[in-house]
Amino acid sequence: MAGNIKLEIVTPEKSVVSEEAQIVMAPGALGEFGVLIGHTPFFTTLKVGIIRYRDVKGEERFVFVNGGFVEVLPDRVTVLAESAERRRDIDVERAKSALKRAQERLAKMSAEKDIDFTRAKAALDRALHRVKLAETGHH
Numbered sequence: 631m632a633g634n635i636k637l638e639i640v641t642p643e644k645s646v647v648s649e650e651a652q653i654v655m656a657p658g659a660l661g662e663f664g665v666l667i668g669h670t671p672f673f674t675t676l677k678v679g680i681i682r683y684r685d686v687k688g689e690e691r692f693v694f695v696n697g698g699f700v701e702v703l704p705d706r707v708t709v710l711a712e713s714a715e716r717r718r719d720i721d722v723e724r725a726k727s728a729l730k731r732a733q734e735r736l737a738k739m740s741a742e743k744d745i746d747f748t749r750a751k752a753a754l755d756r757a758l759h760r761v762k763l764a765e766t767g768h769h
């Protein structure tokens with residue numbers, strides 16, 4: 631079907647994306663899904679991962695999202711994420727040091743005893759996605 635969807639990605643701090651897209655792919659809790667104009671409305675949670683979309687010029691764009699929620703309407707996709715950055719805004723050195731910190735923390739821990747294990751694993755997951763995305767060379 632022809633037509634664009636309005637994509638909004640917001641965090642508690644700011645609006646990260648507010649633009650028309652031809653197609654949006656998002657990391658839903660039950661798996662990655664794609665949205666074109668006219669999609670049936672639904673609501674789901676997101677995993678930590680990457681939202682990909684094609685802008686009106688046909689360029690593929692990538693945005694890191696730290697979980698959150700997404701509402702899909704026939705002409706609109708709204709993402710509320712805890713944090714999010716466009717690929718070009720990722721500070722790769724910061725993500726690499728976060729990755730190193732999380733790895734060091736995890737190496738010292740015992741999965742059964744330490745309540746911070748889940749937190750350290752989540753930090754590792756965020757940093758890994760950011761480093762991977764920042765180093766792919768996409769926009």
Ligand code: ATP
Nearest residue numbers: 643696713714715719720721722724725728756760
């Ligand atoms: P760090 O340990 O480096 O703070 P984090 O995963 O704990 O990383 P978040 O809690 O996800 O960070 O994000 C806090 C804020 O910092 C958000 O505004 C997020 O967009 C921004 N941010 C975090 N890491 C990066 C990064 N590598 N590049 C750009 N912005 C980042």
